[in-house]
Amino acid sequence: MPALPTPSAASEQPLIQARGLTKSFGDFVAVDGIDFDVAAGEAFGFLGPNGAGKTSTMRMIACMSPVTSGTLRVLGLDPATDGSRIRSRIGLVPQDDTLDLELTVLDNLLVYGRYFDLPRKVIRERARQLLEFAQLSDRAADKVDPLSGGLKRRLTIARSLISEPELLLLDEPTTGLDPQARHLLWDRLYRLKQQGVTLVLTTHYMDEAEQLCDRLVIMDKGVIAAEGSPRQLIDRYSTREVLELRFAVDDHTPLAEKLAGLGERIETLPDRLLVYTHDGDAAEREVEGRGLTPLVSFVRRSTLEDVFLHLTGRTLVD
């Protein structure tokens, strides 16, 4: 076995390095020449609408899909030649669960451990610990099929950890889960990060990206639209606060004209107006000062969602 990189060496060399990374399917370019680095120990996110190229990027990092052009290094190795070795050191939580529904919760872990050529004794011990970690110990002997989406997702994450990976890839880990299940998953992922596991995840939930990611890129149509920490992105692409206004009218467009000059920028949505400003309360007073009486008016902090919508547009992607 090659020696694991020492912490100092790891901090110098990125765990994942992509330059001009491209993936095409025939004429369709899913990922169009993106550059990024992921450092050891960080939680890195790919945020983007459906079809942005997140999953294609993830599959290339997981060495499950060949790179069309550009370079990609994962753990310092080339996926084209060292796919098997790389995969032995990473964990993957795919977008759609690939659990065997007819097998029990425990058997799903045991059989998966076999793929990694781990001794049976080690697999058993790790499976026990992972069931505990995923709060599934009391379901170990149950078949997977009737479990809820949240439990299945937790099992998939537990399964991806059976090889004690240095790098965990999560493709939309909480899509389709209820709020309780999501918060529980976030908590588990946060613990993994505390243990030093590098997390790379894709999501289209802004709150998830803000909760989990140290750094993220926003992808749109196969390219990276912006990169930074959630705070940096908000500072760069949005204002500190947002004043949301709703009026008792069908069309908000004429009202936007009456608000001209307010804040940095005004966004007109079908059902409300967003005033991007550094001082929401002042803007709110100004609205009253102009003799307008909104039905609903409140000031909130800017979120990644504002950045995201600003960068990727408000049109529905699919």
Place this chain on the structure above:
Amino acid sequence: MATVTATGGTTLSRTLRSYSYWSYQYRRIWRASLATGFLTPALFLAAMGLGLGSLVNHHGSSAARLGGVTYLQFIAPGLMAAAAMQMAAIEGAFPVMGGIKWIRTYHAMLATPLRVTDVLYGHLLWMATRVALVSTIFLGVMAAFGAPRSPEVLAAVPVAVLTGMAMAAPVAAFTATRETDQPLIAVFRFVVIPMFLFSGTFFPISQLPGWLRPLAYVTPLWHGVALSRALSLGNAGVAASVGHVAYLAGCIAIGVIAGRRTFRRRLAA
């Protein structure tokens, strides 16, 4: 214990690891599977070998056309090869579609050190195991009916495995190119069942119209049936046997090479 790290390993080791999934899965169904393994040949040999055979055996000219053996002796080794082929065709079709689309087992495997070829080889090896198991049971039932005339019939088990895999490997390769199970059902209707009926299992192909005979010679099943029967009756010639085995091995090789391509295209795009 924390120092135990996963490794890539050799192709053989990886193949066996992907194979282990199927054996895991089999633990749930082995009882039903073995019961079917006994029942099918018992019913077939009773109905066809003894029932239908009692009519055939009393017909002077048919006894001669069968080569002077009873219908049971004639049909049993042929059925063994045909049953292997049929079962292998099913195993090469639906579980493969399951691995790709329904249960997505293949995708789970491919997120681990296993590679596409390991997934393919492991599954094919499992299909061969299943055929070997069922054929061994078949042989036992056949012996209980007193059908074999030569101890060479023992070699009919590996021949049945070859016959089965000559079907399973190409079917698996084809399945990987399809999106639904409709084409697989069509393969059954238009390939497997006609082959089952017309490849010399139930009657010598000398009974077929002359223009149809070459078609029977091309099927892997005819080679399997002919060799299996020759072994059971104790009249297997070396040259013919080598020819049959080579033909079956060729079908398997084509299936494996095609499968490597279609699996890769489907699973590693």
